[in-house]
Amino acid sequence: MARVVVRNLTKKFGNVTAVNRLTLDVRDGEFVVLLGPSGCGKTTTLRCIAGLEAPDEGEIYIGDKLVNELPPKDRNIAMVFQSYALYPHMKVYDNIAFPLKMRKYPKSEIDRRVREVARLLKIEELLDRKPKQLSGGQQQRVALGRALVREPDVFLMDEPLSNLDAKLRVYMRAELKRLQRELKVTTIYVTHDQVEAMTMADRIAVMNNGVLQQYAEASEIYSRPSTVFVAGFIGSPPMNFIECTLVEEQGEAYLDAGAFRYKLSEEQAKLVREKASSSELLLGVRPEHITLHLKPVEEGIKGRVYVVEPLGAELIVNVKIGESILKVKTPVHGELKVDQEVWVSFNRDRVYIFDKRTEESII
């Protein structure tokens, strides 16, 4: 078990900067998820840590050791690939035993460890089969077994669940999390699935275009997103963004969105004046922090129902206000008809304001 420190990591492929000055500190035994859309540099980061790619700049430490120049086999890491990368010509037993054989462990020790891992992963009865004869979920377990058997310092996982069907994925998510808690092995896990990230991680590192956007616990990523990208990437359906300008009238500050005005509290106004680089702002509200009313209310904004998406217990109502459409998540509300007049109000504590130019969070 070890701490992993990445400092100023940069990796370029030709003209493309895959990872740009990334700094990340993973505590001993921590479960960290690298989250971002495809092409954001998360897998490249993982491959640099594994030693499969050589960084152009920056340092990578595993434990206290600088590993930049070490080949993968000397880093004491284990990796689970998206495709599992099982050796098709070997039986499950030999697949799991392979890392130990390569390290010349005595036969009895190999046997003991393989059987122990097989028991832990409940694949004892599969040891004599070839990978081809296993289901996706079973192959996944074998890949995990091959990683576990060596008792590595760090687990690296590259979208290990994305080849499983939805139901199995949810099940394996919980299994993986339990396993990691039990073994307390430092784990770095790459995914583009925000639900996976939110449910499994101790901390999430959100990446975009090779740049680390925010590195924090799941609850903080959700409630205090540091950039427009993070705010829009986490949450389903994503946060509503409304372009607006700051207007001051008779000592009061408003966000003018054209179709409506949103009055800022004194505290909010102060922060905006201090931090905003211009009067061009983005107002952000999550669908679950908007209340839908069928009658006019104080501070309510009038709109029309554009479309209704039922989710069973909840509805997502698309409300058209001026030219923009707001998504509102609300409990089932009787009959809602298209084009019906409705009013929406924002939960004041859960309103975010971003600088439109820098895309950084102000409130």
Add this chain to the structure above:
Amino acid sequence: MRRHRTPLLFLAPALAMLLLFVIYPFVYTVCGSFLKWKGRSIVGVAGVSNYQRVLGSSDILNVRRLLKLKGPPLGALVHNLLWILIQVPLSTALGLLLAVLLRDVKGGVVIKSVIFLGMVIPMVVGGILLRFIYDAHAGVVNAVIRLIGLGKYAKTWTAHPDTALYSLIVGSVWIWTGFSMVLYSAGLESIPKEIFEAARIDGASGFRIFWHITVPMLRPITIVVLTMSVLWALKVFDIVFVATRGGPGGASSVLALEMYFRAFYHMPPDYGAAMAIVTILTLMTLGFAVYVFRLVVK
């Protein structure tokens, strides 16, 4: 009954060709090998005497030299077996090695194309090339030998009984390495990159990745390469015919060449012996092919 008629109709032309050009000549040859011939006419039943004559001939099986562990000529049958024993492992291993080494090399494709040229040229041209290469005065081989100061060993390698066969075999290694290299290159492409990466992380060195991952995963390719080159080595004719005509003194002769001489060269022709040789060759290739087929199917 009617349902079967249409497919049969479509198969008929191909079946007719097969019957006319493969099955009929083969059956004719096998039967002919048990008959007594005089020129082109059958004069009686020979029983196994054609086979006795063929296998007893020192051109086919030189038992005396074999028992004394002497060099060629050892008889065409033994030469064919030597050909298999030397050329097949060498060209297969070399092809695999080159495919692995040239996989990630810049310009590897160009080098591979040059090596594959051996396979592209007609075998007859290959035979003529070999004659040039081994020539005492104009040949590249002797030029190199002189260059490294071993000039006293320079000679026309294909003209001496103890080196003629081996020279041709080495030449055919060059020709067949391209074949196995191209097949192995394609096979390597089909192995997912992650498997090699996983092996690197699992602690395998370059050689152990090669031995534990690459070689076993290329097994289907190996079977194809081995089969094709063994069958070719059994049937080899053109290279020998053009380069040495089996000489000197039968030192580089092979079964197909002996068959050719007996059927079309000797006066009068010895059809019985020729047909016996063909039958022996066919049985050997067929036996081997069936063995490999069962190996693959299993």
